[in-house]
Amino acid sequence: MKEFAYRRATAVRDALVSVAGQDDARFLAGGTNLVDLMKRGVEAPARLVDVRALPLAGVDEDHNGDLVIGATTTNSDVAAHPEVRRRYPALSQAVLAGASGQLRNMATVAGNLLQRTRCPYFADLPSACNKRVPGSGCAALEGVHHNHAILGASRACVATNPSDMAVPMMLFDAVVRYETLDGEGEIPISRFYRPVSDTPHLETALPDGALITSVRLPGAAAGRQSRYRKVRERSSYAFATVSVAADLVVRSGQVSEVRIALGGVASHPWRARVAEAELRGGPATPERFRAAAEAELDAAVPLPHNGYKVRLARNLIQSVLTEIAR
Ligand SMILES: Cc1cc2nc3c(=O)[nH]c(=O)nc-3n(C[C@H](O)[C@H](O)[C@H](O)COP(=O)(O)OP(=O)(O)OC[C@H]3O[C@@H](n4cnc5c(N)ncnc54)[C@H](O)[C@@H]3O)c2cc1C
Ligand code: SF4
Incomplete structure (x- = not known):
């Protein structure tokens, strides 16, 4: 690992000043992602500012x-x-579905939202990877990509976002708050992650040197029957193959409110707005849940080895909505 300077910040301004104008400085939170990447040489900061x-x-x-x-x-x-569990149960369930108890004790909210992809080529220095080295190519396109994106990807990068927490954050229209030396700002989560386009190395809309200070969950979005379900290759300690966060309110058999977000399918948590629009105001039946899921997944562009994710996402949406509607 490259040698680096370490500093523990005691005030927000102190942290911001410590990274200002230095491309090779990074904030350090729990370190559970950043330090791993430093050990593998993917990240090589000259300075860590512990927040x-x-x-x-x-x-x-x-x-x-x-x-x-x-x-x-x-x-x-x-x-x-208690308030997260009561008002936003899908968020609590998603966090508990991630990593392990020890990791969750270290990992922070901001660090989780900013964790990097688990595409194996991203962490493998000899491999071509546009996200790590812009313009170098994408080894996943012709390589191992059974766990890569089916929605919103580009030929430049087909990696998925690995965060479980980000999926219910998208469901509940969370707002990311940050601070820079110029003042405070907010970014709705729907605009926080940039579309992958041909610049996969640019992942978020955070200004340079910005420190995330909090995440705000709108009270109006609270969903007490919301659920998170994650399918993965083993039953614990694994990233999502596909996950679904959903909330549904049924009145007199009709869908009056619905929210659906998907994980493991795109470079960012995917809000299923097509399916939501299909469902709103109509009967709350498993058949309609399935048809709405299919309408959402019409936009899917699977790779040779990840077409199974289209069926998995469809089945998972139908199953979670049916469970909530019961
Ligand atoms: C074995 C293993 C299994 C895992 N399984 C899962 C899983 O199933 N689901 C899941 O969601 N996650 C999983 N994780 C990922 C884990 O949740 C993340 O590593 C963790 O959430 C990152 O948080 P952190 O505080 O440690 O971030 P760090 O590693 O400290 O930082 C991550 C990034 O965020 C930046 N950063 C941190 N705080 C701020 C801030 N306040 N403002 C601006 N930038 C900031 C850092 O500079 C860095 O770029 C797993 C990790 C491991 C090692
Ligand atoms: S999918 Fe993205 S992260 Fe993976 S190799 Fe291709 S460019 Fe890199």
Whole structure:
């Protein structure tokens, strides 16, 4: 591993000043992704600015009734928080479906949203990878890609976003709050992850040097019957093959509110807006859930070895909605 300077920041401004204008400086939170990538030579920062001592941990309700989750709150604390479990159960379930207890005790909210793809070629220095070295090509297209994207990808990159937490964040229209030396800002999660296009190395809309300070969950989006279900290659300690976060309100047999988001299928958590529009206002039946899922997945462009994800995503959407409607 390349030698690096380490500094523990004690105030947000101190952290921002420490990385300002330095392309090779990185914020360090739980380190569960960044340090792994440093060990493999994928990341080689000259300076790490540890943000864990900043006063950014905790979950609070603001004056609008929105839930504000501090950036350095651990994944374990998010999953266990009574208001998260009561108002946004899919978020708690998603966090608990990720990694292991030890990792969740270290990993933070901001770090989870910014974790890098698990495409094997991204972490393999000799392989061509546009995300790691722009313009070098994409080894996954002709290589092992059974776990890659079926929606929203490009020929430049077919990697998926590995975060479980990001999927219910997309479901609940979370808003990412950040700070730079120029002041504070907010980005709705629907615009937080950039479309992959031909620039897969540019992953988020965060300004350079920005520190994520919190994530706000709108009170209006709370979904007490929301669910998260994750399909993976083994029953624990594995990233999603496909996952679904969904919320549904049925009145007199009709769908009055519906939200659906998918994980494991795209470079960012995928909001299934086509399926939502198909369902809203119509009968809440398993047949219609299936038809809506199929309408969403019409946009899928599978690779030679990941076509199974289209059927899996369809079945999973139908199954989760049917379960909530029961
Ligand atoms: C074996 C293993 C299995 C895993 N399984 C899963 C899984 O099933 N599901 C899942 O979702 N995740 C899984 N993970 C990933 C894990 O959840 C992430 O590594 C973790 O959430 C990252 O959080 P962190 O705080 O450790 O981030 P770090 O590694 O410290 O940082 C990650 C990135 O975020 C940046 N960053 C951190 N905080 C801030 C901030 N406040 N503002 C701006 N930038 C910031 C860092 O600079 C870095 O680029 C797994 C990890 C491992 C090692
Ligand atoms: S899919 Fe993306 S991350 Fe994987 S090798 Fe291709 S460019 Fe790199």
